[in-house]
Amino acid sequence: GENVEQHPSTLSVQEGDSAVIKCTYSDSASNYFPWYKQELGKRPQLIIDIRSNVGEKKDQRIAVTLNKTAKHFSLHITETQPEDSAVYFCAASHGYSTLTFGKGTMLLVSP
Amino acid sequence: GAGVSQSPSNKVTEKGKDVELRCDPISGHTALYWYRQSLGQGLEFLIYFQGNSAPDKSGLPSDRFSAERTGGSVSTLTIQRTQQEDSAVYLCASSPTGDPTDTQYFGPGTRLTVL
Numbered sequence: 664g665e666n667v668e669q670h671p672s673t674l675s676v677q678e679g680d681s682a683v684i685k686c687t688y689s690d691s692a693s694n695y696f697p698w699y700k701q702e703l704g705k706r707p708q709l710i711i712d713i714r715s716n717v718g719e720k721k722d723q724r725i726a727v728t729l730n731k732t733a734k735h736f737s738l739h740i741t742e743t744q745p746e747d748s749a750v751y752f753c754a755a756s757h758g759y760s761t762l763t764f765g766k767g768t769m770l771l772v773s774p
Numbered sequence: 775g776a777g778v779s780q781s782p783s784n785k786v787t788e789k790g791k792d793v794e795l796r797c798d799p800i801s802g803h804t805a806l807y808w809y810r811q812s813l814g815q816g817l818e819f820l821i822y823f824q825g826n827s828a829p830d831k832s833g834l835p836s837d838r839f840s841a842e843r844t845g846g847s848v849s850t851l852t853i854q855r856t857q858q859e860d861s862a863v864y865l866c867a868s869s870p871t872g873d874p875t876d877t878q879y880f881g882p883g884t885r886l887t888v889l
Binding site: 669672697705706707708709714752754756757760762763764765766767 | 778807809815816817822865874877878880882883
């Protein structure tokens with residue numbers, strides 16, 4: 664089955680800096696890669712996703728890049744703000760499988 | 775509209791007891807998922823229901839775990855003879871069609887503590 668590795672497990676940045684979280688996956692058939700954000704004490708929510716027919720997708724301060732050859736994808740957050748502090752989960756799936764999640768990255772943005 | 779709801783929000787039980795956790799998905803969503811979230815372990819898939827199809831139980835960690843979904847709506851996750859390692863937050867999610875590319879909408883979770 665699919666295996667998703669996520670790094671780093673924790674990431675501390677200063678407000679205004681950029682943050683990058685990286686994930687690798689094992690199943691070359693995977694073609695859908697969402698990112699979920701879970702604020703402290705709250706439920707996970709989808710923030711951005713990418714499909715295998717594109718290499719990059721942006722939504723305001725967040726972007727996701729995908730390298731299918733290397734089987735890795737990354738979340739980029741620019742101009743970080745304290746409200747970006749949360750646990751971020753990457754995930755992967757292909758057409759007939761459920762999502763496999765990474766173990767999460769705790770992002771701490773200091774004012 | 776109403777989101778995914780779960781009950782109870784917290785459950786404390788003694789080792790060896792059975793527990794039932796409930797999930798009410800978003801109305802009209804055909805797919806329902808159960809996950810377990812342990813500290814540092816991310817979101818561990820447990821079971822998946824899609825319409826009237828047989829559920830995908832491939833993530834259930836042992837035969838002490840079972841789940842059912844009645845009438846294509848409410849789901850109950852049952853853990854029999856609970857063990858301390860079952861302590862975790864149990865999250866339920868639903869999605870409109872069950873396509874893996876559908877957004878999953880999560881409930882607030884049930885925090886289970888086994889003493």
